[in-house]
Amino acid sequence: MTTVLKSPQEFKSWRKNIKGSVGFVPTMGALHAGHEELLKKARKENDVVVLSIFVNPTQFNDPNDLQKYPKTWEQDLAMAERNGVEAIFYPQYEEMYPDKYRYKVSENDYSNLLDGQHRPGHFDGVLSVVMKLFNVVAPTKAYFGEKDYQQMTLIKGMVESFFMDLEIVPVPTVREKDGLAMSSRNTRLTAQQRELAPAIYKSLTESKSAGEAALKLENLGFVVDYVTDIGKRRFAAAKLGDVRLIDNVEI
The missing domain is CATH 3.30.1300.10 (Pantoate-beta-alanine ligase, C-terminal domain)
Incomplete structure (x- = not known):
């Protein structure tokens, strides 16, 4: 049975009782076979697996894109249970941004290329929320798909730069039969x-x-x-x- 925890405080008090390694898969929900690969790898390599589901508004430079982002809670929960996930961290905006996003994490080199050039502020939002999630979940390893290669590289760099005590594990892109990257x-x-x-x-x-x-x-x-x-x-x-x-x- 997967435990659903909705606030950082609630999650941290659950986390205190967890022993052994924790594998973490951060997502925005609407889970598909690509996410399932991350969960399977995390399950194989850790004592406990944690999934987070949070559609993070600060990484959307287009408000319409945020509005249209799919939400599939029942299917997401079913996938978590099918893959033996011990806990889902499922917070709301107010819980994750009590400071109303006054504080943020920025990178000022690689984040300006590719997606950063076309989506102003996107990677500030990504790095800020991932830093918060890492601080709440305190994982041993965190799993990211190579489809978002730039994002994964920036998160790896952030972990190294801030001496964070976890390992970033890349997982190859999962594709449909016709080659389309799952998203x-x-x-x-x-x-x-x-x-x-x-x-x-x-x-x-x-x-x-x-x-x-x-x-x-x-x-x-x-x-x-x-x-x-x-x-x-x-x-x-x-x-x-x-x-x-x-x-x-x-x-």
Whole structure:
């Protein structure tokens, strides 16, 4: 039976009685098979598994995107129980931001590239909420999907910079059979858009250059934010209608 804890105070008093290693999977809910992979890995490597579900308003630069973010509590709870999750941390905004977001965590280099360039303030919101979650949950290991590669890299850097006592564990991107990276946002695609969406992965893997991949997507009707190579990875963000999709592959 999974325990649901709704405030930092409630969670911390539960946490005091926990012995052994704690694997933590932070999410915004609307869980899918990609999240399940994170839970399975956490279950395999730890004595106790904690999942958090919190749709974090401070990382949304577009209020409409926040309003439309899917909420699927019953399915999320079922997935947690199926994977032997001991506790779900399920707070509200007031609980997580008693200071009304006066204090925040910022990174001023890598966060300005890629998504940071197109979503002002997004990574401040991500890093701030993840720092808060780590302080409440006190995990041994925390699990993040490589689909959000930039986010994962920034969180890893934050943990190292602030001497936080936990390990960040990357988990490879989980894809649909047609190659589309699994994402909670995929549920908002129309049937026609869903048919087109796998072209992101296809263009990233089959193009000789980032420019060629971007051109292919534009010709198919995507509105491209960026396709860029950094180090040994190719990153992309593109919109179909009002749904923004991101992906990255090793090159």
